[in-house]
Amino acid sequence: MKTATITCAKCNGTGHIQGFSHIQEGVCFDCNGAGVRVLKVGTVSFSREFINRYQQPGYTPPIDSDTKKVLCLYDAGHATAEEWIMLKGDSYIIGQPFCGGSSWYIIPLEEMTEFMGHFNKIRRSNFSI
Numbered sequence: 001m002k003t004a005t006i007t008c009a010k011c012n013g014t015g016h017i018q019g020f021s022h023i024q025e026g027v028c029f030d031c032n033g034a035g036v037r038v039l040k041v042g043t044v045s046f047s048r049e050f051i052n053r054y055q056q057p058g059y060t061p062p063i064d065s066d067t068k069k070v071l072c073l074y075d076a077g078h079a080t081a082e083e084w085i086m087l088k089g090d091s092y093i094i095g096q097p098f099c100g101g102s103s104w105y106i107i108p109l110e111e112m113t114e115f116m117g118h119f120n121k122i123r124r125s126n127f128s129i
Contacts, residue, residue: 002041009052011035047118054105054115094119 007013011028015035020026027033039046086093092112095104107115 003038004041004046005036005038006046006049007053008035008037009049009055044122047121050118051105051115051122054107056104056106059104059106 008015008028008031010030011017013035015028015031015033016026017028018026028035031037037049039049090109092107092109093104094107105115105119
């Protein structure tokens with residue numbers, strides 16, 4: 001199976017996490033301090049790392065008239081949560097503002113198709129624009 005080397009999303013490629021410097025000198029356990037991870041293409045782990053590159057911690061976008069609500073997450077065939085999507089300039093913004101979710105992603109238009117494939121694999125959904 002084909003592999004890909006991806007920058008570690010947990011430490012942002014530094015190999016260390018400052019907030020955990022008191023535990024094994026802050027070495028990132030996801031990449032073992034290398035700053036990158038070698039993953040098999042097509043696996044859930046690969047998809048998770050791929051979409052995490054676009055995550056924006058602490059970001060809260062404005063919800064306005066350009067917002068499109070899409071039911072997306074499913075459990076046994078029933079919708080269980082909502083995803084919101086906005087087109088802002090040259091990027092899409094995707095997130096869960098009202099269902100306890102706090103993950104927001106900002107994706108350039110030209111990368112949206114590939115992002116959605118990975119996003120749906122992780123979320124086991126058929127979310128589309």
